[in-house]
Amino acid sequence: MQDDNKRYVERDRNWHPPAYAPGYKTTVARSPSQALVSLQRPSVSELSGPDFRALRMGPHDNDLLMNYREGQGQDALPIGERIIMFGRVVDQYGKPVPHTLVEMWQANAGGRYRHKKDAYLAPLDPSFGGVGRCLTDDDGWYRFRTIKPGPYPWPNGINTWRPAHIHVSVMGPSISTRLITQMYFEGDPLIPICPIVQTINDPDAVETMIGRLDMARSRPMDCLAYRFDLVVRGELQTYFENQ
């Protein structure tokens, strides 16, 4: 099969967070104690993945200012900082990744999630759901319009708060490139003291998760813009596979 001619650049698991990172307490009982088994010869099983171009999306699936209030019959726009979140999905060789699925979810301006299990006392916003999705375009660009999420407390240490963040999920060309991360906001002083951010050892790796204020893409008198590029594993062709 054609996909067997591909390889992806090996994932650097010291760059990514380790499974066991006790500062983030939930990892203690949810991290494997055995070593991962490396597949020396990946097959089409790992080298292929879903293509979502035929997934039918709604007109406001990537617009969180609109996509919940309409369904709920709300006239009011959500409360909070209006922002555009955009960026490009590329691979490690800088090659754009077109037509790939980018999904995101987040809390509202007060740090409250519209989820059954979130009981934080900050209120829900009747006009805000907090979920978006889109496909990258021909050149690998994606964009969302939303409200900047608020920080929120969570039970880890006695007084632990998440920085403002948007969860971001990208498929890329195969299940080998599949990635879920979080976008943080440039300059947020909660970033360096967050136990989840701190699961990552390399400060340069933390930098890959920071959305940057981009005044050039902001809309005067309307909304600010944050740029967040995503890099997925680089794709190689194999020329001399069978020895």
Add this chain to the structure above:
Amino acid sequence: MQQPNSVGTHDLMLRETASQTAGPYVHIGLALDVAGLPERDEEIWNQLAKPEADGEHIEVVGQVIDGNGDLVRDALIEAWQADGQGQYQPAFDLQKPFNSFGRTATTAVGDSEWTLTTVKPGAVTRGDGKTMAPHINLAIFARGVNIQLQTRLYFEDETDANAACPVLSAIESPARRQTLIAKREEADGKVRYRLDIRLQGEGETVFFDF
């Protein structure tokens, strides 16, 4: 700062965006119904096969269990499998009878089982001509899981194929291979395979790097 065991990369290559946990509210984004959000017209969910799909129709179920033996009730699982003939069907389209990709979740209620409605995948041949036993690729995302855990589900009634599978054989410990073999059950005239995923400790599921 380069970590001592980092994979050597030349300066011109970009570094992959770092992974983070999907967190406790992953369902808002990837399993809207579980979060209590209204669903959109089309959602990616756990019915890979419609009744008219070719192949042997099965249900696949399981629980996710942590290192204390407690249920993980907030995991999201992604499945990627070949169709009944052993072919991957990358073009995801909910109008089609079968999709190779699906999602499921464990939940706060009851036994917290994840389920997939699918067909039993056919065997898939690797680039070197070796045939892998029928399997479903699973990726587990959850709070407390910093980067997704990648595993495979095999079928206990594929004894010969499992014994010959080059991927199962690559697991050094034969006892650990058993952690990937789903047990066959029959319930209400349906064939069901059950695989519990143990994240840590006794009977820990094998997870792969690829």
